Amino acid sequence: MAKRSEALELSVLGILSQSPAHGYELRKRMISVTGLFKTISYGALYPTLKSLVERGFLAEQDNNPTNKYPKRNRIVYVLTDQGKAHLTSLLTDSGPDAWDDETFAVRMSLFAQTSLATRLHILQGRRSRLETRLAELRANTAKGRERLDAYTLELQKHGLDALEREVRWLNELISHEEAGGLNRSSTSKINKK
Amino acid sequence: MAKRSEALELSVLGILSQSPAHGYELRKRMISVTGLFKTISYGALYPTLKSLVERGFLAEQDNNPTNKYPKRNRIVYVLTDQGKAHLTSLLTDSGPDAWDDETFAVRMSLFAQTSLATRLHILQGRRSRLETRLAELRANTAKGRERLDAYTLELQKHGLDALEREVRWLNELISHEEAGGLNRSSTSKINKK
DNA sequence: GTTAGCATGTAAGGAGTTACATGATTTT
DNA sequence: AAAATCATGTAACTCCTTACATGCTAAC
Numbered sequence: 001m002a003k004r005s006e007a008l009e010l011s012v013l014g015i016l017s018q019s020p021a022h023g024y025e026l027r028k029r030m031i032s033v034t035g036l037f038k039t040i041s042y043g044a045l046y047p048t049l050k051s052l053v054e055r056g057f058l059a060e061q062d063n064n065p066t067n068k069y070p071k072r073n074r075i076v077y078v079l080t081d082q083g084k085a086h087l088t089s090l091l092t093d094s095g096p097d098a099w100d101d102e103t104f105a106v107r108m109s110l111f112a113q114t115s116l117a118t119r120l121h122i123l124q125g126r127r128s129r130l131e132t133r134l135a136e137l138r139a140n141t142a143k144g145r146e147r148l149d150a151y152t153l154e155l156q157k158h159g160l161d162a163l164e165r166e167v168r169w170l171n172e173l174i175s176h177e178e179a180g181g182l183n184r185s186s187t188s189k190i191n192k193k
Numbered sequence: 194m195a196k197r198s199e200a201l202e203l204s205v206l207g208i209l210s211q212s213p214a215h216g217y218e219l220r221k222r223m224i225s226v227t228g229l230f231k232t233i234s235y236g237a238l239y240p241t242l243k244s245l246v247e248r249g250f251l252a253e254q255d256n257n258p259t260n261k262y263p264k265r266n267r268i269v270y271v272l273t274d275q276g277k278a279h280l281t282s283l284l285t286d287s288g289p290d291a292w293d294d295e296t297f298a299v300r301m302s303l304f305a306q307t308s309l310a311t312r313l314h315i316l317q318g319r320r321s322r323l324e325t326r327l328a329e330l331r332a333n334t335a336k337g338r339e340r341l342d343a344y345t346l347e348l349q350k351h352g353l354d355a356l357e358r359e360v361r362w363l364n365e366l367i368s369h370e371e372a373g374g375l376n377r378s379s380t381s382k383i384n385k386k
Numbered sequence: 387g388t389t390a391g392c393a394t395g396t397a398a399g400g401a402g403t404t405a406c407a408t409g410a411t412t413t414t
Numbered sequence: 415a416a417a418a419t420c421a422t423g424t425a426a427c428t429c430c431t432t433a434c435a436t437g438c439t440a441a442c
Binding site for chain 1: 424425
């Protein structure tokens with residue numbers, strides 16, 4: 001249970017850990033990070049915020065995010081200490097959900113707040129998840145012989161290609177981590193050409 | 194409304210247009226084509242089949258798909274004439290839903306049953322959808338300057354790269370279509386290197 | 387003979403979208 | 415002053431997953 005909701009909550013907590021924000025703004029920031037994949041409707045966002053407040057993870061700052069825009073009926077949300085602790089624990093105990101397409105991106109965008117061990121755990125888990133998919137698809141392609149038409153073949157080829165590419169990318173990220181993390185080494189070596 | 198359901202129904206009808214099958218088998222075939230992206234649970238599949246039967250698009254062949262496995266309580270589904278017509282019309286009048294990630298793959302896997310005009314329409318629609326996303330992301334990246342950490346940047350770069358790659362792929366597919374379709378020309382020119 | 391895989395189905399519940407409802411503020 | 419955009423929220427509805435319930439057949 002709680003599959004996507006975990007990803008949503010995680011990204012809300014993650015963004016708020018960087019700076020407080022109100023719902024409308026939150027959504028835009030979410031799109032810019034996770035937006036490669038999905039957008040979230042207010043019908044999902046506001047109830048989530050409400051629930052996080054009820055559980056003590058967020059507090060409603062009645063106004064002023066320290067900058068522009070005088071006053072309005074905006075509600076600025078801030079992480080509570082409990083919320084920070086919750087975020088840390090979510091980030092640390094990553095179950096197999098963390099290898100999912102949607103969740104992985106959110107988690108990686110929060111890597112800066114995690115330990116090397118956690119990062120490696122997630123990257124390797126993701127890689128092995130993709131390798132399993134890859135193996136299944138290849139077995140299928142080889143065995144199948146289901147006289148597929150040119151279009152379906154092209155589609156499969158493209159999908160396979162994208163998967164292989166992501167695995168290579170993960171391999172590079174893992175090497176970098178093992179050599180001290182992305183922060184330390186030059187990032188330009190990845191995806192250089 | 195009916196967003197995913199359309200994709201589900203489309204892929205059921207599409208697969209059955211190639212040959213009759215029962216639910217269990219159908220699901221496996223679905224995974225092999227669309228499986229790059231998602232799998233479907235029986236809790237979704239069987240009710241869908243039921244509904245398609247009720248609407249007259251499918252008929253239940255009580256037994257025997259002409260081959261092995263003597264008899265069992267398997268239900269083999271066949272497209273009715275109405276179902277064929279429905280499939281054709283779904284394939285032809287493709288609204289903006291057809292550019293969605295999930296739906297696009299299903300539709301492309303059925304390209305062999307469509308006209309050149311339909312194929313071009315979908316490929317171009319998909320491309321312009323991706324180009325819009327791309328433009329938004331780039332604008333965001335350029336303007337933002339939200340001092341993102343190395344991990345988030347790497348993630349964005351990878352996402353951008355994948356998007357650009359898909360656009361190039363679509364461009365090649367479109368050229369090939371304009372030159373007579375994938376069937377006619379050598380497919381090896383695409384994704385050769 | 388018992389485990390593993392084939393095969394179908396339903397009920398409860400989760401998670402999110404769409405559509406609606408409302409109002410302030412900024413831009414034209 | 416109208417239009418666009420910012421901003422929050424709720425209720426109904428849709429679609430799907432999970433968990434359960436059932437039974438056959440093949441393999442070990």
